[in-house]
Amino acid sequence: MVMTMNFKQLAELYKNELLGNVIPFWEKHSGDKEYGGFFTCLDREGKVYDTDKFVWLQGRQVWMFSTLFNNLENRDRWLEIAEHGAGFLEKYGRDENGNWYFSLTREGKPLIAAYNIFSDCFATMAFGQLSKAARNDRYAEIAVSTFKNIIARSDNPKGKYNKAVTGTRPLKSFSLPMTLCNLSLEIEKLLDKNLVNETIDRCIHEVMEVFYDRDFWLIRENVNPDGSFSDSFEGRLLNPGHAIEAMWFIIDLAERNQDQGLLKKAVDITLHTLDYSWDKQFDGIYYFLDIKGKPVQQLEWDQKLWWVHVEALITLLKGYYHTKNPACLEWFQKVHDYTWSHFPDQQYGEWFGYLNRRGEVLLPLKGGKWKGCFHVPRGLYQVWKILEKLNES
């Protein structure tokens, strides 16, 4: 089955889904012509069901359309959409310290304070890509100053909103070094070479040595400051989608650094994580697990989320492209089959985001507080392009 995979035909599938279904859905439904920015709370048909604007998703959509413009085709419409979102973000997105709010009202009034450093990460990605598309240094300056602010805040990203009492259990979280792996490559050209190299080296070390658990062959979400295991809810937590997504960031870095050992290790971690987190009864990848098999706090632990599966497709295909490890292609086929038979909505377009353990639709939305124009189109684009390379090679 795997051996007969038709890369050319598959590439067409991913391309057509991206350009014929997913991107048009967001082009059609998400723009707020009155107040600027994007609606992301879109119901099954694409109708707006809530007007709050979440900075994560505003930034991600700016990034997505800028990326399509930069890497695929210089369509004016795509640049226009990206600048439409960036204008709203630039005007309303930051507090007096230059930190990015978590959410805004439709009109741009700040709703939820800048407690979440990933708002800043996605703003950096957005303005970084857009500065290239629009050839505008002002956007580049926003990206660079936000990036430096992230680095400065990285020891205590939640600032005064951190509810953990200082000193008792000072865990550090996987999300930030993971995101910085990708972010530093994203805006590499805007940064000082030393800062890039330093950041990349530190993040690779953090992800692959500190958060990677040698005993379990899995990536932990939280560790003690010295990297040791914390036998607590947070310390035992696994987020397989996170770990697998991080592995394609690492594969990209390994490619840049021409580091075959790192590449192989990233592929091994991916395959082991999938083995561990695949639901043997109903298929699909679990959302959260406990490294010791204890009950998790997350009631959504057994759900099947769109981004987890999309990210796995990218990592597996990148892994296969670079290593030709057949297990990557077998897993790609398996995750591809699950993904395409469960997430796309044949009736109203775009993809469902949230399925229950059995793979039934849990929430019919196409976008919300966390799902926007990002994982699906980024994944379709990435997989399409790797399939093309595989077809040519």
Added chain:
Amino acid sequence: MVMTMNFKQLAELYKNELLGNVIPFWEKHSGDKEYGGFFTCLDREGKVYDTDKFVWLQGRQVWMFSTLFNNLENRDRWLEIAEHGAGFLEKYGRDENGNWYFSLTREGKPLIAAYNIFSDCFATMAFGQLSKAARNDRYAEIAVSTFKNIIARSDNPKGKYNKAVTGTRPLKSFSLPMTLCNLSLEIEKLLDKNLVNETIDRCIHEVMEVFYDRDFWLIRENVNPDGSFSDSFEGRLLNPGHAIEAMWFIIDLAERNQDQGLLKKAVDITLHTLDYSWDKQFDGIYYFLDIKGKPVQQLEWDQKLWWVHVEALITLLKGYYHTKNPACLEWFQKVHDYTWSHFPDQQYGEWFGYLNRRGEVLLPLKGGKWKGCFHVPRGLYQVWKILEKLNES
């Protein structure tokens, strides 16, 4: 079916489950003999799987054993357990401002800061009941000073941990007035009469006029400061279990105030909430809904939780006892059947807490961060006692 309900036999069932299964489970498994306080993270068999101590659950267990001692039987063992928990709480539970932490390590070091005012509410309940059981004024002082601190903090319960930007969308939440309905009755005898009456009047008004939505006949979780509807995720949110639980607090207050109109209104709201939130396909009461039927943010929205069903049993039977409305008894039978066929664990005792939409066990734990020795035994006790009264009447 309903007409032939054997109150006497049912009372035995609830009594035996309380005294023969649930209370012994916590007596046996939850005490931390080494460091004091209670383990609440107990797996299916009752084994400790995490040692963190959550102030909500420490307080609730102290309250439960004090209540059994005060209302059922003066068993030394029950007072001993209550004081065992209270000693730990008194020594480690509060910060320098007298606010109660959210969680502590096994040894009592503060883990999560006092961002959550319900820690204070459950501490008040705990020390209020215990002061009566132990005839100890020091406990009463802790209850009273904590209660006054709650009232003082009630305009901004999260304090500096409130991430909502001031002024943009200043919602108020149902949880606190709802809890104060119960709390003010709980420690009525320790408080100045005027303070009690003021608090009760204000809370009844808040619950039954402000948070109750006349158009939908449902209770909203969050409203604008003037009580109007906020068309936002928070403003549209329904938590049927919360609303139904609040209605037995209101029924208790209506009984105290001899207010038949209030009683009838509480029963009507209960019945309508159940109609609205009962899962017609798989049975059971949903965890979260949107008042306009839009997608909710809570991924656990369709799950069936133990406390929701237990609280509904109490409200329905209290409602029936006071009004003799046959719909209360019909619903009681329906919720009773669902509850007893899904939550009790025949093999290892106590009750499961978290079921998926289909009623299958989602997490096999008997206790965790939110489930402890509280809703199941309180509900069994309350229902048993009402059944006895119904049998005698």
